[in-house]
Amino acid sequence: MTKQYFGKTLEGQAVYLYTLTNKRGIQAAIMTYGGIMLKLEVPDRNGIFEDVLLGYGSLEDYLRTGNKPYFGAILGRYANRIANGRFTLDGVTYQLSVNEGPHTLHGGKRGFDKRVWGVEEVYQEDGFGLALSYLSKDGEEGFPGNVKVKLVYTLTNDNELRMDYTATTDKKTVVNLSQHNYYNLAGAGNRDVLGHILTIHADRFTPIKPDLIPTGEIRSVAGTPLNFRKPMTIGARIHSKDPQMRYARNGYDFNYELNRTGNAMVLAASVFEPNSGRMMEVYTTQPGIQFYSGNNLNGSDIGKEGKGYKKYGGLSLETQHYPDSPNHPNFPSTELLPDQIYRQSTIYKFSVR
Template identity: 65%
Template structure:
């Protein structure tokens, strides 16, 4: 009985409205129906706007962010996210690249689709060879979330809630998850994640936007200058599963401690880069885990757009769209080829449940999960 009371208290604290709810149709947020799933669940598109004209479009299906329009150095707004033109294409195609989606229960990879927790082995659905990727066959990215407009002091947002049942994709425990997207008046995209469970499980949530700061469809991101504040990364085997080691970036082509053009070393003969066919690595961020700190910066010289990333998480996954091959037809008829966008996913380390030396991803009834990520957009002359 004591653990039930403890769990309910944590659930209330974690998932109770921490923003003021208000009508979906206001000057700051609008809502429109776009279709239904095969099961008849209704899908809506929400549009957030700020006084600067910056605009974000989000669906309750997969918590997917379809577009994000921010100004370039000349003040011209442009969409910096890869994605499909028709919102229902995310459902019809299965969204194999995970464009713009919320990823869970466990972001990134879990080796052999299994892990041991308190002596019990849990077998997950596998969808990446013999491994589990991005939560399994039908992760959070393919679920319909309950959505509600939210009001914050200096911006507007959308709160998304989803109940993941015990055993879903093989994970134990009923999990109540909440993600709040906020677009602030000073051009910051804020993402707050929280979750609670009625029994021990593992969790690792993130968001999978593909950014091209020149504007989606305007070529690749190889000319983008990238900085990542990390001294180490988690090296991987040929299946992109962490070996369990923490390796220094110094002396490798994965070193972004000072700005480098992404394309300057992406064709390196470094075995790690060859495994990934580009960059697809978890960086061990500098600073104290649990405190907000500057994780990365990206600059596109062609547009003048800059993006700073802040997080309280231990890791940041850099992915450079290595498996895009032109078959994904996006907005404005764009064919997204290799390296058309990059992802900077705030997270815990991949395969943490199978590596006791990694920061723990165990979610217990008396220990709710929370994380915050900030993506700040601005320009340079």
């Protein structure tokens, strides 16, 4: 593990970049601003290493652009959307900051992706870890409660990138944490992801309205372009005229209800890139996963090595609770009480074939 000074925020807070390297040569670089993962270098079937994450090359680029795509960032207090930036707990209605039209996306105008996190190096038998911590104060972005959050990134010698989340609160609140890496297993900026072969272990999804807010229904994927229960290229049905696909801006931006019993970690999804042979499997304790196919990328985001990230240039598989859960009692609850500990874990495992 190495540490380097990476710059400072507009408020003058120092930001550091940590690089984790496992015994097989895989590298992950993470900065303390937003807990953002800048780089993830993994080998192809010929042993050639390449960075598979979309993102910018400097802190200044993240600050200048506001990182509107949320490249590599920690998402919170509430990952995904809350309708009209509003929810009610015990008869009290909370109004959040809104940053996507009338709605709140990924925690509001200044979510966890725009905060400087505390850091502690963690050394474990199977790899190196980086424990990031942050205190989200009562009323921040409109959310109730002082919430202490920790995310431990671990890079294991089995080529697993593990993310372990915990949170506590001193007042009833809602919490939904996730992370927004954009993956391109052909190498970031090389080509689009439409040829990636995707499997999602989910029989149902949460349909959306034209503003991307869930309707509250939980619907079968059968007979729809959202059905990835068997391996399918991402591009095979991406131009479907299905209304749901049009609502998602001509691509995928959907939450899937994972097939599971109990709260144990399950295999949620897998992605294979035929040209490089790179494979990524996603395991999680979370009830849902958001598959996003980079529909809003348009080439204007100039990333590392001067590469412009075009439409469908990367994919995200964000493990999570469902969007807008506080306003849908039939969705798994995201409420957190003072006597509880929020715990969730996700593993992204890399291999070749």
